[in-house]
Each structure stands twice: as structure tokens, then as C-alpha cells.
Amino acid sequence: MMDIIRVLVTGLLRRWYDNLRNLLTGTRPPAGAAGLTVLCPIINDSDGNQSHVMALRQHLQDLPLHENSPMAAVPNTYLCRFYILNDVFYQGAPAEEEHLKSKYLVYSTNFHGDLDSYLSGMWEHAQESIRQVWRHCVAFENVRTTADFVAYMKKCQVRNHLFFNGSTGDPLNRQLKSLYLKQEFSRFVYDHQNTPPEDLQRAFQAFIARTQPGNPDSPTWVAGADTESIKT
Amino acid sequence: MSNIAGKAYAMNVVTPAKWYWVWVNKLFFWFVQLPGGAAYLKGLLTLSLIHYARWAIVSPKEFPHLDESQPKEKLKYSYMFFFSNFNGSWDQYVDSFHAAIPQGLDLFWFKNVKYPKSVPLQPFHAYITYNQIWTSHYYSAYPLATSNDIKSARHLTRELRAFSESSARADPLEFHEAYQRLLRDVQQDISIMERTPIVSLSAQAVEQRLDQADAERADQ
Amino acid sequence: MSIDLQDIQGNIVKGYAQYDYPKARYVFYHIRNEVAGRAFVKGIAPLVTTGIPWNKKAKPNAADAPPPATTNIAFTYMGLKMLGVPRKSLQTFPEEFVMGMKLRKDILGDDGPSDPRHWDRIWRDTSVHLWISINGRDPASIETRYQEISHLVAESDGGIIQLSGHHGPDGSTDLPYQSASLIYKNGIPQAREHFGYRDGIGEPYFMASSGHPNRVIGGGKPTRGDPATRKGWEPLETGEFILGHRDEAFETPIAPQPPLLAFNGTFMVYRKLHENVGSFNRYLDTVGENYPGGKELLAAKFSGRWRSSGAPVTRFPTNATAETFEFQLNEAEARLYAERENPSKEAKEAYVALRTQMAAFDYNHDLEGSRCPLGAHIRRINPRGALEHGKEAFNTPGALTNRRRILRRGLPYGEVADDSRDDGDHGIIFIAINASISRQFEFVQQQWINYGNDFKLANDKDPLTGNHGVDSNQQPTGRMILQGNSTATENPFFCAGIPRFVETRGGDYFFIPSLTALHMLSNGTVDPT
Structure with missing residues (x-):
């Protein structure tokens, strides 16, 4: 119990101090990994000879996978998903039985950076794919510009009460470049277990020239690829 | 799905x-x-x-x-x-x-x-x-990587870049010694990623049908 | 709750090899009709060896006298179906058991040379329904029991077929049964397999285990106490290995219905694993030449134990410490063997003390793996709390390991005629017993032997038993890092090009019923209603 109180007091003081300092110095905390959860109501009507919810579900199920997913085009997307919330689950008596009045498209994404830049990037790089998904949602027909899209998503946003980062908060290109380097350097190490110093140094210089550790964008892994695929 | x-x-x-x-x-x-x-x-x-x-x-x-x-x-x-x-x-x-x-x-x-x-x-x-609700579309930017891999890759990259700069002008013997030091520092990060072991036979069967459908589309 | 050991088949609670039964014969049968099948099972039932503790001094026919040969029986899913077990009951068996080992190949990593296409003929062509094992002190006792059983087969009038199709040493492909035996050296049976490793050391210790209470050390589940003492360990729950009893999830394990069919029964994995002795020796010779610690240390790093003594490398990290230990162990074993008819208390205690040292360790002083590599065989198959990575972050240090333990009951088979060659018919008959094949055996095989993420080793595999592949030039691609000591400037060593040392040659999944369930199966009275 004392432990909890200590954490609470020091934690709160620390947080107030940080906020105050940021306010006074005009700095912002470094952007890392963040999560966005949106619940977008689906139009409760038919879309041709299907309901909107059926059409949307089939569209999502049939989206291409991995590097061909439309989400591969969205900058700084680590992992994201779509599902459809048909209803809430009745837990059985004595729990209350209740039902949703709308069905919701749930979009949950884990990304790097601040929300506005992420959403703008999403619209700018995957606008057509986004329309194909969100056209089934209430009031999306009014979205025309980047600003409209950002505002729409924020209106559908629900608050994350805990976001847990078990990975890193680096920009995606840095994560991918690191994975590429880990893979390539591991191979290098196994291939040069018994190489004499002079040859080793030469080989290492060639390795650095080839893999360019300082260049985050090339060569590197292709975002979303489920086989080893290198972008130069 | x-x-x-x-x-x-x-x-x-x-x-x-x-x-x-x-x-x-x-x-x-x-x-x-x-x-x-x-x-x-x-x-x-x-x-x-x-x-x-x-x-x-x-x-x-x-x-x-x-x-x-x-x-x-x-x-x-x-x-x-x-x-x-x-x-x-x-x-x-x-x-x-x-x-x-x-x-x-x-x-x-x-x-x-x-x-x-x-x-x-x-x-x-x-x-x-x-x-639980099943996901309709799931995307990962790195299907070959686990969170362990991403964390170790980050550490490896930092050490590798520092080494590459600091050893640029070393003679071969100094280089060799520094290289061994690097390997000691990153030994927990050296491993190679391949495809995931199959998560379940059902998931594998679905994946195979999708691959087959892709191949057929490519043939046409 | 005490457990009725007379209702439990003896192979579950006893590793017969440790009770001076060095040889075994595994025989497989096909049931052609239900009536004959049930009659056969009824005939076998009185021969079945139970888990009752043996008393060496008992009169030869007493219930607790060790028999000249043991007999145990188990069924595949198809076998249970052929015996007329009702569909409602069959549908309560777990998916992996219903499918059988062959169809699980993608989970088990049985690819390339281990693919079922290359298995012994018995596993390819026919449907195995029933397994009988006979373990004996000598070939004659085994043969006597085998003849008794063969007589029951003959009486079935074609209703029961003994399946042949086991491959043998001289190129034969149609042997009527699988023989297995400890390997003999100077006429003394050795607990050793064909690569030269001492085997059968790590044995899970659970509530119903027999033997010396010190076996809990290293055999039980880790506590936060000193791993060198009994305080560091507790017996595992019985339900991890026998159905109907409390397990490590604080409940009774999921089991087939009706409850009496499952109670005191369990599941068994039978696997014939060929050992490529030539490839193994060549790899040790070649890479051992460049490895600063030499060939024997390399072999020890692969396994986590020194080959000749079985001493754990995390506790005996140098040749010198291992040799001293081995000398003491050999002395103690020789004395025990000399006194085997009536061993003295001192001889037993000296041996137990040394055996305990072989198991009394965890990896908390070796977190970076500079003594026992993170990817070593024994560290993979039983991480002993190492998955907490020294952080005391879990409810119990064994949180991720206590439900992944298996009892191993196998023996080596065949002889190595030429240790520079891979061919021939020799290896290990791997037998594992567990309450859930998918949660225990298959998990270990898939996640810990053929993959490495839990050890932060990406896709690295077990160096000894992993299904290492080949690249497009047919060059082996297995790899292993032998971690260095970052504070003592001991460099890591990287083993590349490890070939597949162990290949699967057949096997299946079996249900081992209790004696009660055996009675119900033979009478056709299993009723899940």
C-alpha cells in the first residue's frame, strides 16, 4: 500500500513538473509509438443488393495481404486491423441483455508519431482505399479534404486508457532498416567466424558499403513483406 | 479474414x-x-x-x-x-x-x-x-519479426553504426579486436529471422488456399 | 489425494530402464473386427504391468514383485474407434490425437528427410491401432511374453493382425516389431545414446512419482529457493501427466468423456528418430578444430551436458571440473553395479549425491549463456525458470515451463556399425507421456526445438534435434551461437552449416488407458451418456 502511495505521489509530482516545464519552454515530448482506436458507425441501409455492413465486411475480408495491403502504403503504420462490431455480447443471466443500435467499423492502428500527421499521411497515401472502406460509414460522404478526414477520424476516436508498448517507438523506416541490418549482419558474422583480421576488415568495409547503415531508406526491408524482400 | x-x-x-x-x-x-x-x-x-x-x-x-x-x-x-x-x-x-x-x-x-x-x-x-471478435483484415509492417527481433535489431543497429565509425581508421589487428568486442556487446542480437512456424493447421490451410488463388490469378 | 497406482499403467510412473530392464520390444497391431479386438484386449489386460511400487525382495508371484518382463498397452484414435467406443465419446478426444502424428507433420517440422513419405513402411501403408510394449531384463523374458501375446493373436483367427514393416539394420524393411535396448559397453548397459551423450537424466518429478525424494531437485518445478537444495523445487502436479488429477492450472485437465475412460489414463507419443552419427562426428571434428574449447566442449555446448558424464555445463563449465565429476560418478556407479544384488547404504548415498548435482541447477547465474548457451538442447526443452530472464517478474519462475514438461520413456535402437556413416538403422525410440500432446510435446517440438523466439533467438533451432534445412545448393543451414562472457572478454563463437542430425522415421499418438478403462474397453461398456 505504501508502495502505491509513493508511486502516486512521486508520479503525480513528476507529471506536473514535466507539463509545467514543457509549457514554459515550449517543447513537446518526443513522439514515439501511439495507438488509435476508432469506432465508425456503419450505414444502416442497403448498398445495392447487399446491406452496407455485409458489403463492407466482404470488402475487408478480400483486401490483399501483406505488402499488397492498402495499409502498407500508409506511412509509419506498425500494425493495424479492421473488424466489425456487430453487437455487444450478452453474458447470460443475471447480466442485463442489451444491444447496439448501430454496427461499427473498428479500426485499430499502432503507429509512430503524432496523430494529426499520421492521419494526414493516411489520407494522402491511401485515399482511394480509404474511401472504399469508409464509404459504408455514416456521414463519410462529407469527407473531401485531408482536414475533413482528420476531423472525421477524431470524431470517431475513443480514448485508450492504457497503451502498452512492448516494442520500440522508432519511426517505421528505422525499425525496418534495423531489421534489415540485424538480418544481414547476423549472416555476416556466421560467414566470417574464422576469417583472418585483414580479410575480415575488408569484408566488413564491403558489408558497410553494401548495407549503408546510415541510410534509413535504402537498402531496407519492404514494409509488410512476408518473405525477405529488400528495397534498394 | x-x-x-x-x-x-x-x-x-x-x-x-x-x-x-x-x-x-x-x-x-x-x-x-x-x-x-x-x-x-x-x-x-x-x-x-x-x-x-x-x-x-x-x-x-x-x-x-x-x-x-x-x-x-x-x-x-x-x-x-x-x-x-x-x-x-x-x-x-x-x-x-x-x-x-x-x-x-x-x-x-x-x-x-x-x-x-x-x-x-x-x-x-x-x-x-x-x-473475442475475429479480425477482418490485419496488417503487420514486419511479418517476419517478433517484438524481440525489433528490440534486438534496434540495439544491434546502434552498436553497429558506432563501431563502423570508430573502427574506420583502425589497422587490421585493432579492427579485429574491436570487432570481437562488438560481437560480445551484440551477441544477444545475432539471430536470423525466417517465416513463422505455423500457428495452427486451420490457419495454414486458409493461407495455402489464398496462395493457390493468387497463383491462379497470376496465371490468367 | 493418494493415487491408486494399481489402476495406472506402470510405464507412466516408471522408466523401466532405471529399474534394470534394459531391453524392449514394441509391437503394433491392427484390429480387423470389434469382437476380436475386445477379446484381444481382454486377454492382454491381466498381463499389464501396473504402477505398484516394486519390492525386490518380494516372492516371485507377489503383486509387488518385479516381473521378468513388463507389458503395457495403448491405442490410437482409430484403435479406439475399432473397439466400438461410441462416437460421442470419440468426439471428446483432442484434435491432435484424432489426427495422428503423420497429419501433424507441419506442426512437428517433419519435413525433408523426416517427411512421412520416408518413414518406415509400417507408418506409411497401414493403420496402426494398438501398441504393446514389452520391457525385459533379458531377451529370453521378452520372447516368452511376446509368445504369450502372439498366442492371443493366433486365437483371434485373423481378427487381430500384427503389423510388420519396421526397418532394420541390414536393409530389411519388414521386421515384425521394433527392438530397442540400452547400449552396452564392456557388457554393462549404459544410459547413453548413439551420439555418445549420457541420456535419461532430466526426469520430471511429480506428486505420484516414485524414487528418492531428492529427485525433486531439478525434476520438480522451480521455486525462488536455492536450486541446489530441495527448497528450490516442488513436485509438479500429477495432472500434468495423468488425467483426472489436479494440474498446474489449478484444475483438472480437459479429458475425454466419460470421466472413467480418462481417469488415471494419459497420452503417449511414440517416435522413431534416426541419428546421423557420421554427420554429427564430422561436424564435431571439423568445427571442434577451430573452436577454442575443443571438440568435447563443443559437444557439451550443443547439449548443455558433457557427453561422457552428463554433468551440466552451466555448473561444470571447464574440462577439468567435468573430469573430476566424471571420475567420482564412475566410481560411484561401478560400486553400485558391483553391489547390485544388495547395495550398501553408503554406495546408494554416494550415488544419489552425485546424481543430484547433475540436476541441481538453474540458469540464474548464467543469464547470458556463456556457460550453457541459450540455445543448448537441455536449456530449450526445460528452461528451468530461465524464461523469466532473471527478473523475478512472474507469479512463479516456472510460469512458462511447468505446463510444458513431458515424461520420457524411450530407449535407443540399433547399433552403429560405422561411426563415419549416417546410414543404417539406429537412433532413439522417443516415447513421451503427457496429459496433453498439443500443449506439452507438440509445443516443445514446435516452439522450443524448431524455433527460438522464447529464447530471443529468432528462428534458430535446437542444434541436436532441430529440423535444420538446406539452402539452394543443398548446403546445411543450421546455426547456433555459443555465447561468450561479456565481462571476462570471452568471445562468442558462431557455428554455421549445422546439418540435420536427427530424422523422424515414424510414429504416432496413443492413449494409455487405466486398468479400469481397459476393462471397460474390453467389455464394450464405455458409455458417455
Whole structure:
């Protein structure tokens, strides 16, 4: 119990101090990994000879996978998903039985950076794919510009009460470049277990020239690829 | 439709809780995010199976309402939305949490309606299965990587770049010695990523049918 | 709750090899009709060896006298179906058991040379329904029991077929049964397999285990106490290995219905694993030449134990410490063997003390793996709390390991005629017993042997038993890092090009019923209603 109180007091003081300092110095905390959860109501009507919810579900199920997913085009997307919330689950008596009045498209994404830049990037790089998904949602027909899209998503946003980062908060290109380097350097190490110093140094210089550790964008892994695929 | 993208599995769980209890959950979530409160996440970090996870509690008033054509929700419960991106199979994940951090789980789902507690396992399995929602489309930027791989790659890259600069002008013997030092520093980061072991035979069968359909499309 | 050991088949609670039964014969049968099948099972039932503790001094026919040969029986899913077990009951068996080992090949990593296409003929062509094992002190006792059983087969009038199709040493492909035996050296049976490793050391210790209470050390589940003492360990729950009893999830394990069919029964994995002795020796010779610690240390790093003594490398990290230990162990074993008819208390205690040292360790002083590599065989198959990575972050240090333990009951088979060659018919008959094949055996095989993420080793595999592949030039691609000591400037060593040392040659999944269930099966009275 004392432990909890200590954490609470020091934690709160620390947080107030940080906020105050940021306010006074005009700095912002470094952007890392963040999560966005949106619940977008689906139009409760038919879309041709299907309901909107059926059409949307089939569209999502049939989206291409991995590097061909439309989400591969969205900058700084680590992992994201779509599902459809048909209803809430009745837990059985004595729990209350209740039902949703709308069905919701749930979009949950884990990304790097601040929300506005992420959403703008999403619209700018995957606008057509986004329309194909969100056209089934209430009031999306009014979205025309980047600003409209950002505002729409924020209106559908629900608050994350805990976001847990078990990975890193680096920009995606840095994560991918690191994975590429880990893979390539591991191979290098196994291939040069018994190489004499002079040859080793030469080989290492060639390795650095080839893999360019300082260049985050090339060569590197292709975002979303489920086989080893290198972008130069 | 798939909950799987390479080495990542997407879990979605939506569970009801009474409005007057969810403030306890919210307080707990807030508390563990304070500096120092993170000690309570030590088990989660040590399990090291998760890329990113989150809990979002949505009260009846907070369900997004966009325009007049959409009826307002009339609900009594608040709903907790849980999302996880983890490495391994459903069983491996759920069982690991049940065994390693049962008290933590019971705080996360504290007082959710009919939550059976995380021990024993079979009722907990049944609860998660009943309240889980399958993902329609799942995307991972690195299907070949686990969160362990991403963390080790980050460390390796930092060390490798520093070494590459500091050793640029070394003679071969100095270089060799420094190289060995580098390997000692990054020995926990040296490993090669390949495709995931299959998560289940059903998932594998689906994947094979999709690959086949792709190949047929490519042939035409 | 005490457990009725007379209701439990003896192979579950006893590793017969440790009770001076060095040889075994595994025989497989096909049931052609239900009536004959049930009659056969009824005939076998009185021969079945139970788990009752043996008393060496008992009169030869007493219930607790060790028999000249043991007999145990188990069924595949198809076998249970052929015996007329009702569909409602069959549908309560777990998926992996219903499918059988062949169809699980993608989970088990049985690819390339381990693919079922290359298995012994018995596993390819026919449907195995029933397994009988006979373990004996000598070939004659085994043969006597085998003849008794063969007589029952003959009486079935074609209703029961003994399946042949086991491959043998001289190129034969149609042997009527699988023989297995400890390997003999100077006429003394050795607990050793064909690569030269001492085997059968790590044995899970659970509530119903027999033997010296010190076996809990290293055999039980880790506590936060000192791993060198009994305080560091507790017996595992019985339900991890026998159905109907409390397990490590604080409940009774999921089991087939009706409860009496499952109670005191369990599941068994039978696997014939060929050992490529030539490849193994060549790899050790070649890479051992460049490895600063030499060939024997390399072999020890692969396994986590020194080959000749079985001493754990995390506790005996140098040749010198291992040799001293081995000398003491050999002395103690020789004395025990000399006194085998009536061993003295001192001889037993000296031996137990040394055996305990072989198991009394965890990896908390070796977190970076500079003594026992993170990817070593024994560290993979039983991480002993190492998955907590020294952080005391879990409810219990064994949180991720206590439900992944298996009892091993196998023996080596065949002889190595030429240790520079891979061919021939020799290896290990791997037998594992567990309450859930998928949660225990298959998990270990898939996640810990053929993959490495839990050890933060990406896709690295077990160096000894992993299904290492080949690249496009048919060059082996297995790899292993032998971690260095970052504070003592001991460099890591990287083993590349490891070939597949172990290949699967057949096997299946079996249900071992209790004596009660055997009675119900033979009478056709299993009723899940």
C-alpha cells in the first residue's frame, strides 16, 4: 500500500513538473509509438443488393495481404486491423441483455508519431482505399479534404486508457532498416567466424558499403513483406 | 479474414462492466502509466510476447454519434475494448498470461461482468473465446519479426553504426579486436529471422488456399 | 489425494530402464473386427504391468514383485474407434490425437528427410491401432511374453493382425516389431545414446512419482529457493501427466468423456528418430578444430551436458571440473553395479549425491549463456525458470515451463556399425507421456526445438534435434551461437552449416488407458451418456 502511495505521489509530482516545464519552454515530448482506436458507425441501409455492413465486411475480408495491403502504403503504420462490431455480447443471466443500435467499423492502428500527421499521411497515401472502406460509414460522404478526414477520424476516436508498448517507438523506416541490418549482419558474422583480421576488415568495409547503415531508406526491408524482400 | 499476419496475432476482446466499477479499471490503467507505476508492467515486459496492446473503456455516452440518421445508443454497461498484437498462438499467449501474471490480468479485467478470474484456466479460456471478435483484415509492417527481433535489431543497429565509425581508421589487428568486442556487446542480437512456424493447421490451410488463388490469378 | 497406482499403467510412473530392464520390444497391431479386438484386449489386460511400487525382495508371484518382463498397452484414435467406443465419446478426444502424428507433420517440422513419405513402411501403408510394449531384463523374458501375446493373436483367427514393416539394420524393411535396448559397453548397459551423450537424466518429478525424494531437485518445478537444495523445487502436479488429477492450472485437465475412460489414463507419443552419427562426428571434428574449447566442449555446448558424464555445463563449465565429476560418478556407479544384488547404504548415498548435482541447477547465474548457451538442447526443452530472464517478474519462475514438461520413456535402437556413416538403422525410440500432446510435446517440438523466439533467438533451432534445412545448393543451414562472457572478454563463437542430425522415421499418438478403462474397453461398456 505504501508502495502505491509513493508511486502516486512521486508520479503525480513528476507529471506536473514535466507539463509545467514543457509549457514554459515550449517543447513537446518526443513522439514515439501511439495507438488509435476508432469506432465508425456503419450505414444502416442497403448498398445495392447487399446491406452496407455485409458489403463492407466482404470488402475487408478480400483486401490483399501483406505488402499488397492498402495499409502498407500508409506511412509509419506498425500494425493495424479492421473488424466489425456487430453487437455487444450478452453474458447470460443475471447480466442485463442489451444491444447496439448501430454496427461499427473498428479500426485499430499502432503507429509512430503524432496523430494529426499520421492521419494526414493516411489520407494522402491511401485515399482511394480509404474511401472504399469508409464509404459504408455514416456521414463519410462529407469527407473531401485531408482536414475533413482528420476531423472525421477524431470524431470517431475513443480514448485508450492504457497503451502498452512492448516494442520500440522508432519511426517505421528505422525499425525496418534495423531489421534489415540485424538480418544481414547476423549472416555476416556466421560467414566470417574464422576469417583472418585483414580479410575480415575488408569484408566488413564491403558489408558497410553494401548495407549503408546510415541510410534509413535504402537498402531496407519492404514494409509488410512476408518473405525477405529488400528495397534498394 | 485472418487474425494472423506473419508472426503477429491480432486479438480483440470486448467485455461489459458496470459503470460504477470502470473507474477502478481507469484508475489502475492511469496508475501504471505514472513514472514508477511501470514496475507493475514488469511481468508484461518480461513476457516479451507483445508488440503493442491497449485497453479502451467506452461508456454508453462515448459511442461515436455522427449525425441525426444514426440512432443514439441506449446502454447500461460500459464496454472495455482490448486489442493485442502478440507473437505466437492464441493458447501460448493466453496460457502465458494466466500462468505468469494472473493478478495483473485480474486487475485489468477487474469486475467486468462475469469475468471468471484468470485462474483456473478453462473458465478463463471460455470467457476470452466467448468475447473475442475475429479480425477482418490485419496488417503487420514486419511479418517476419517478433517484438524481440525489433528490440534486438534496434540495439544491434546502434552498436553497429558506432563501431563502423570508430573502427574506420583502425589497422587490421585493432579492427579485429574491436570487432570481437562488438560481437560480445551484440551477441544477444545475432539471430536470423525466417517465416513463422505455423500457428495452427486451420490457419495454414486458409493461407495455402489464398496462395493457390493468387497463383491462379497470376496465371490468367 | 493418494493415487491408486494399481489402476495406472506402470510405464507412466516408471522408466523401466532405471529399474534394470534394459531391453524392449514394441509391437503394433491392427484390429480387423470389434469382437476380436475386445477379446484381444481382454486377454492382454491381466498381463499389464501396473504402477505398484516394486519390492525386490518380494516372492516371485507377489503383486509387488518385479516381473521378468513388463507389458503395457495403448491405442490410437482409430484403435479406439475399432473397439466400438461410441462416437460421442470419440468426439471428446483432442484434435491432435484424432489426427495422428503423420497429419501433424507441419506442426512437428517433419519435413525433408523426416517427411512421412520416408518413414518406415509400417507408418506409411497401414493403420496402426494398438501398441504393446514389452520391457525385459533379458531377451529370453521378452520372447516368452511376446509368445504369450502372439498366442492371443493366433486365437483371434485373423481378427487381430500384427503389423510388420519396421526397418532394420541390414536393409530389411519388414521386421515384425521394433527392438530397442540400452547400449552396452564392456557388457554393462549404459544410459547413453548413439551420439555418445549420457541420456535419461532430466526426469520430471511429480506428486505420484516414485524414487528418492531428492529427485525433486531439478525434476520438480522451480521455486525462488536455492536450486541446489530441495527448497528450490516442488513436485509438479500429477495432472500434468495423468488425467483426472489436479494440474498446474489449478484444475483438472480437459479429458475425454466419460470421466472413467480418462481417469488415471494419459497420452503417449511414440517416435522413431534416426541419428546421423557420421554427420554429427564430422561436424564435431571439423568445427571442434577451430573452436577454442575443443571438440568435447563443443559437444557439451550443443547439449548443455558433457557427453561422457552428463554433468551440466552451466555448473561444470571447464574440462577439468567435468573430469573430476566424471571420475567420482564412475566410481560411484561401478560400486553400485558391483553391489547390485544388495547395495550398501553408503554406495546408494554416494550415488544419489552425485546424481543430484547433475540436476541441481538453474540458469540464474548464467543469464547470458556463456556457460550453457541459450540455445543448448537441455536449456530449450526445460528452461528451468530461465524464461523469466532473471527478473523475478512472474507469479512463479516456472510460469512458462511447468505446463510444458513431458515424461520420457524411450530407449535407443540399433547399433552403429560405422561411426563415419549416417546410414543404417539406429537412433532413439522417443516415447513421451503427457496429459496433453498439443500443449506439452507438440509445443516443445514446435516452439522450443524448431524455433527460438522464447529464447530471443529468432528462428534458430535446437542444434541436436532441430529440423535444420538446406539452402539452394543443398548446403546445411543450421546455426547456433555459443555465447561468450561479456565481462571476462570471452568471445562468442558462431557455428554455421549445422546439418540435420536427427530424422523422424515414424510414429504416432496413443492413449494409455487405466486398468479400469481397459476393462471397460474390453467389455464394450464405455458409455458417455
